[in-house]
Amino acid sequence: MARVYNWQLGREMSYWYPESRASKQFAAVFDINKCIACQTCTLACKTTWTSGKGQEYMLWNNVESKPYGFYPLAWDLKLLEMLDGQKWNEGGEKPVYEGSTIFESAPAGERVMGWRPEDEDYAYPNVGEDDCAGGVDGGANIFETHDMAWFYYLARICNHCTYPGCLASCPRGSIYKRPEDGIVLVDQGRCRGYQECVRGCPYKKVFFNMMTGTSEKCIACYPKMEQGIQPQCFVNCIGKIRMAGFINPPDKANPENPIDYLVHVKKVALPLFPQFGLEPNVYYIPPIHVPTSFTKQMFGPGVDAAVKTYREAAANKDDDLTGLLGLFGSSEMLMERWKRVGDKIIGLDAAGKQIVDVPLKEPVVERPAFDKLYQITRTNCP
């Protein structure tokens, strides 16, 4: 194994291949606080990419209700149980992960530590996860305060990791990371369906297609990305929780890049299970209503600070941060740059050309039910 630097761990780690960062790295920020689990993202992906035979069970994008929802079943819990320690040293200038990654924990004979979901593990996508599962007997109620009166929605796609577990697991080199944008793809001409990638991806975002006999995964809608357009699950998001773009390593962070600004400058967006060691590139603004004792395991030691910054952004008149969050979902085009000019937040393409502008604060327009001009009650129109 080679030694590579993983900035999310604050240290070097072992990886199957030497460090080779893409010239640009696909990345995204999801604001969990805005997600309503409408599954429009899931359907947008499903109808675009996985409507074929053998893809029936596949959800390259899914939304699950945490802490009890999973797709596939217990995808995170199973690996967390296998992964010892997971301790962070937070005493220094920046946190350093002192536990082992899935690469460093690989048992004898394996490339990574992993497991394979079986048929029944895919049988419970988020259908009524947060509904009552059965009838409630007459008079039944809860007398005491519910200790865990929270849940949240976790939207997930492939993380297009800097150090992908799937790529490291494939003994044939059938998985590759595009040098131009860091998107991770399975070569459908080369894959022989060993399912080692399914086993090796801790996020379980590679799926075996039993009708083609190959493994398939999220492709970050690369045909759209190549044209400067955000992926399907981003542009169809009703809650406007997502922004796609590119991320730089922290030492090359550019505050004019919206992803860099949220991840590196404001540090409000955090990786999913950084302790796995893959340097995943979908970053989450953690749910602010959830005890950080829980979210810290999921998003790393930056959770407390991220929640504080996000919570206090409006009160602190942090117009840059609140304004940038308003840029989410404002255009289908990739906004590789951004700036604030007074009360306007402007999204720009890589060449600096303006794509869209949004107001810092949406104006409030009051429309009375009775329209005096036309002398009609609007709710009574034909």
Add this chain to the structure above:
Amino acid sequence: MKSTLLIALIAVMIGAGPACRRAIVSTPDVQVVSGQTITLDANASVWNPVPVHLSKQIQQDLVEPRLMEASTQEVQIQAISDGNLIAFRIEWLDDTQDDLPGPARFMDGVAVQLPAKIDPNVPAPQMGETGKSVEISYWRADWQAVVDGRADDITSIYPNAKPDHYPFNAKPLENNPDAQAQAAQRYSPARALGNGREGPRTEPVEDLIAEGPGTLAPGPNAFSKGKGVRTRTGWAVVITRPLPAGFSKESPSQIAFAVWQGSHDETGARKMRSGWVNLLMK
């Protein structure tokens, strides 16, 4: 009464299929009996007098992922030739028939490996090496099931599945098979690229070449044929292919075997393999 029972028991043992057909005396080499009529039938009488080589299998433990727990200990090998083709009858013990693909499900299979060139300086037995390639004929149980008639449909794997709609079944395409096939390929990129891991096929065997672990690629010729059947104790598979170039009584070759048990999560590099064994024309 007791003697009747004993005779009946012996009769059952005699008729219990090839695995119990006779006490096996293993030859140290794989001896190819020439002048025979080639058949894909593992139960044909042509195999009865053919010497058996018991190939001892070891775990693939050279490259990750390795097979950490042994399964198939040995494989029975017989070989015949008609002067043009060579046929191998391969039989091994396997309690379960694994031919339904799916998540975390793996297929039974067997492969025959020959050096691409007859040369005293043989390639490494583990899939060959750079500049010294090997030819592999690979049979898989799920491919056999498809050739034997299993439909190319999700319900042939999941009988209770109820797919609501596929785009290629849309109304405007229903009288246009070409347009349907084209639409279906959009959602099956592996098939569009000709990577026939699953789907319609006419042979349960695939021809491959390799120059070391991880280099397996389709061979230039699709000349291997085969047929596998379940025995009472496992599988009996016949694989045929042209005689290796230059192979004769005076010019022997080498041969190696690999076997996969799906129920043991064996796939790809996770397999039981042999080293090289002499392949001799008799």
